[in-house]
Amino acid sequence: MFIRMIPEIGHFALVIAMLMAAVQGVMPLAGAALRRPLWMAYARPMVAGQFLFVAIAYLCLTASYLLDDFSVANVANNSNSMLPWYYKFSAVWGNHEGSVLLWSLMLAGWSYMAARFSRELPRDMVARVVGVLGLVAVGFLAFVLVTSNPFERLLPNMPSDGADLNPLLQDIGLILHPPMLYMGYVGFSVVFAFAIAALLGGRLDAAWTRWARPWTNLAWAFLTVGIALGSWWAYYELGWGGWWFWDPVENASLLPWLTGTALMHSLAVTEKRGSFKSWTVLLAIFTFSLSLLGTFLVRSGVLTSVHAFANDPSRGFFILILLGITVGLSLLIFALRAPRVSQRTGFNWLSRDALLLINNILLVIMTVTVLMGTVYPLLLDALDLGKISVGPPYFNALFVPLTVIMCVFMGLGPTARWKQTDPRMLAKRLWLAGVAALVIAAIMPFVIGGEWNAWVALGLVAAMWIVLPTLRDLYDKTRHAESFGAGLRKLSLAYWGMQLGHLGMAVTIIGVAVVSNFEIERNVRMSPGDSVEVAGYTFTMNELTSRRGPNYIADGAEIEVRRGDSRRSFTMTPEKRVYIARGMPMSQVALRPGLFRDLYVAMGEDLGDNSWAMRVQYKPFVRWLWLGALLMAIGGVLAVIDRRYRRLATARDPEGKTRESAVREATA
Structure with missing residues (x-):
C-alpha cells in the first residue's frame, strides 16, 4: 500500500515545499524592511524545510522509476522494465518534468547552503538573500505543479511496460552532464540574490562582493564542467565526432558562462578597488537572467533538439512570464537604488583595472553576438517573417576574432598594476614573452600537422601570449624569496586559481585551433x-x-x-x-x-x-578542449577553498568590514 502511495507523497511534499518557499520569500524580506528580527528569523528554518520537502519529492519520483511504476505518466513515457537500473536513476532528469524538479531541488540546496554558510553575515543581509531565493523558488515550484507535474497518473489505463528512455540519453553523459550544468545555472541564483539584497539594503560596498565571490566561483566552476561534459558527450555519443556545433541549446549554456566569467573579474575589481559597482550588479542580474533564458529555450518547445524536452506552449509561456518578472523587477530595483552608488576611484588607461574592464566589455560583446545568432531566427519565425538558419560561419566569423583580442588583454592583465602602470615597465617585462609566443606559433604547426596553417598559428600565439606572461608574473613573485619553493608556498590558493584558470583557457584554445584545422x-x-x-x-x-x-x-x-x-x-x-x-x-x-x-x-x-x-x-x-575546461574549473574551486580568502568573507570588524591587510593578501 505504501509503495502505491509514493507518487502522492511526492506530490504532497511539493505542495508543502511551495508553501514554505512562499513564507521564505515574504517574511524575511518584510522583516528586513520593517526591522522585525522575529520575521527575519523565519529565513533559515523555512529554507531548510523547503529543501527537505523538495528532496522528499525527488526521492519519491526516483523510487517510482526504480520500482517500474508505470502508472506514473512520467515513468511510463521515459523508462522501461529492461532499462538498466543506473539509467532508470538518470532517466529521472532525462525528461522535462524530472529535469525541472531536479532544478528545483538544486535551487533549494543552493539556498540552504547559502543560509548555512552565512552565519557571519548581518542578519538583514541574510534575510534579504534567503528571501529573494525563496521568491525564485516559488516561481519554479509553481511551474512544476501547474504545468509540469512529474507525478501525474495514468490510472486506470496503466501500460504494462514503458516507452523506454531515448537511446541518445542512455549513456554516462546523461548521468553526469545535466546535474553539473544545472548546478552552474542554479548556483548563479545565489549571486543574483546577493546583488538584489545589496541593492535593497543600499550597501553596494566591497562587503557584498566578498560574500558573493565564493558562490560565483563555485557556480562558474560547475557550469564550466557541465559545458565540457556536454561537449564530450556530443563528441562520442552522436557518432559524428563533433564537439561544438553552435546548436541553440549549446549556446544557451555558453551565454551565462560568458557573463559569469565577466562577473568573476568584475567582483574582484569591486572588492579590491571599489570600482565597477553598478556594472558588477548588472552582470549578476544578467547572468542569472541568461540562465533563465536558457531554461526557456530548452523547456518551451521553440527548439527541436535532443536537449530540448518540452513541446507544450503553456510551459514556454509560463517560463517567459517568470523570466520577464525576474528581469523587469531586478532592473527596476537597480534603477531605483543604484544612483546612490558613488564612484570614488579612478584609474589610468593602462592599468589592471582598465584591462579587466576591456575584457569584460569583450565578453559582453561576445555574449550579445551569440545571443543574437541564437534568438534572431526564433524571433523571425515567431513573427512569420520567414525562416533563416544561423550556423557556425556566423559565430566563427565574429567569435574567433573577439577571442583573440581578449587573449591579448589576458596576457597583459596579470603583469599590469592596479590604478596605473608604466608602459616602459610593462614592455620590459613582456617583450621576451611576445617574441617567444611568435616563434613558437611559427614553428609548432609544422611539428603538429606537418604543414603551416595560419589559423593554427593564430591560436598558438594567442595561447602562448596567455601562458608566457603568466610564467613571468610567477617568476617576479618568487625571485626575491629565499628559495623558489619558499616563494611558491607563499602564493595563495586564490592566486593559483587565477593562474590555473588562465592556463586552462590557453589549453582549450590550443585544442580548438589544432583539431579544427588538422583533423x-x-x-x-x-x-x-x-x-x-x-x-x-x-x-x-x-x-x-x-x-x-x-x-x-x-x-x-x-x-x-x-x-x-x-x-x-x-x-x-x-x-x-x-x-x-x-x-x-x-x-x-x-x-x-x-x-x-x-x-x-x-x-x-x-x-x-x-x-x-x-x-x-x-x-x-581534441582532449585538450576538455583538459582546459577541467583546469579552469579547478582554478575556480581553488579560489573558494583558499583559507585566507574564506577568512576575508567572515572576519569583520565592528563596522562589518574586513581588515585591509587580508584584502591585499587574498586579492594579490
Missing part, C-alpha cells in the same frame, strides 16, 4: 578484410559481430589498427545498436584516446553484401 576524416565502405589508411594508421576490418544487450540488439565490427610498419596493434569495436522498445538505431563509436590524438571509428548504415559504411577520424589535441 582528418574518411568515409569509406568496408567489409571483412578491407583496410583504410588515415594519418599513418592502417584500419583493417577483421570480422563483423552481433550481440544482444540488456535492451538492444547490436551489430559490431572488429577493427585492427596498426601504426605504420609497427608490429604492435590494437583493436577497436564500433557498434550499430537498435533499441528494442523504440526500434531506434544508434551508433556506438569506438575511441582510442590519447593526450595528443584520438582515433575515432563509427559504423554507419548496412550497405548489403556484408559491407558497412564506416567513418574513420584522426583528431589531434
Whole structure:
C-alpha cells in the first residue's frame, strides 16, 4: 500500500515545499524592511524545510522509476522494465518534468547552503538573500505543479511496460552532464540574490562582493564542467565526432558562462578597488537572467533538439512570464537604488583595472553576438517573417576574432598594476614573452600537422601570449624569496586559481585551433578484410559481430589498427545498436584516446553484401578542449577553498568590514 502511495507523497511534499518557499520569500524580506528580527528569523528554518520537502519529492519520483511504476505518466513515457537500473536513476532528469524538479531541488540546496554558510553575515543581509531565493523558488515550484507535474497518473489505463528512455540519453553523459550544468545555472541564483539584497539594503560596498565571490566561483566552476561534459558527450555519443556545433541549446549554456566569467573579474575589481559597482550588479542580474533564458529555450518547445524536452506552449509561456518578472523587477530595483552608488576611484588607461574592464566589455560583446545568432531566427519565425538558419560561419566569423583580442588583454592583465602602470615597465617585462609566443606559433604547426596553417598559428600565439606572461608574473613573485619553493608556498590558493584558470583557457584554445584545422576524416565502405589508411594508421576490418544487450540488439565490427610498419596493434569495436522498445538505431563509436590524438571509428548504415559504411577520424589535441575546461574549473574551486580568502568573507570588524591587510593578501 505504501509503495502505491509514493507518487502522492511526492506530490504532497511539493505542495508543502511551495508553501514554505512562499513564507521564505515574504517574511524575511518584510522583516528586513520593517526591522522585525522575529520575521527575519523565519529565513533559515523555512529554507531548510523547503529543501527537505523538495528532496522528499525527488526521492519519491526516483523510487517510482526504480520500482517500474508505470502508472506514473512520467515513468511510463521515459523508462522501461529492461532499462538498466543506473539509467532508470538518470532517466529521472532525462525528461522535462524530472529535469525541472531536479532544478528545483538544486535551487533549494543552493539556498540552504547559502543560509548555512552565512552565519557571519548581518542578519538583514541574510534575510534579504534567503528571501529573494525563496521568491525564485516559488516561481519554479509553481511551474512544476501547474504545468509540469512529474507525478501525474495514468490510472486506470496503466501500460504494462514503458516507452523506454531515448537511446541518445542512455549513456554516462546523461548521468553526469545535466546535474553539473544545472548546478552552474542554479548556483548563479545565489549571486543574483546577493546583488538584489545589496541593492535593497543600499550597501553596494566591497562587503557584498566578498560574500558573493565564493558562490560565483563555485557556480562558474560547475557550469564550466557541465559545458565540457556536454561537449564530450556530443563528441562520442552522436557518432559524428563533433564537439561544438553552435546548436541553440549549446549556446544557451555558453551565454551565462560568458557573463559569469565577466562577473568573476568584475567582483574582484569591486572588492579590491571599489570600482565597477553598478556594472558588477548588472552582470549578476544578467547572468542569472541568461540562465533563465536558457531554461526557456530548452523547456518551451521553440527548439527541436535532443536537449530540448518540452513541446507544450503553456510551459514556454509560463517560463517567459517568470523570466520577464525576474528581469523587469531586478532592473527596476537597480534603477531605483543604484544612483546612490558613488564612484570614488579612478584609474589610468593602462592599468589592471582598465584591462579587466576591456575584457569584460569583450565578453559582453561576445555574449550579445551569440545571443543574437541564437534568438534572431526564433524571433523571425515567431513573427512569420520567414525562416533563416544561423550556423557556425556566423559565430566563427565574429567569435574567433573577439577571442583573440581578449587573449591579448589576458596576457597583459596579470603583469599590469592596479590604478596605473608604466608602459616602459610593462614592455620590459613582456617583450621576451611576445617574441617567444611568435616563434613558437611559427614553428609548432609544422611539428603538429606537418604543414603551416595560419589559423593554427593564430591560436598558438594567442595561447602562448596567455601562458608566457603568466610564467613571468610567477617568476617576479618568487625571485626575491629565499628559495623558489619558499616563494611558491607563499602564493595563495586564490592566486593559483587565477593562474590555473588562465592556463586552462590557453589549453582549450590550443585544442580548438589544432583539431579544427588538422583533423582528418574518411568515409569509406568496408567489409571483412578491407583496410583504410588515415594519418599513418592502417584500419583493417577483421570480422563483423552481433550481440544482444540488456535492451538492444547490436551489430559490431572488429577493427585492427596498426601504426605504420609497427608490429604492435590494437583493436577497436564500433557498434550499430537498435533499441528494442523504440526500434531506434544508434551508433556506438569506438575511441582510442590519447593526450595528443584520438582515433575515432563509427559504423554507419548496412550497405548489403556484408559491407558497412564506416567513418574513420584522426583528431589531434581534441582532449585538450576538455583538459582546459577541467583546469579552469579547478582554478575556480581553488579560489573558494583558499583559507585566507574564506577568512576575508567572515572576519569583520565592528563596522562589518574586513581588515585591509587580508584584502591585499587574498586579492594579490
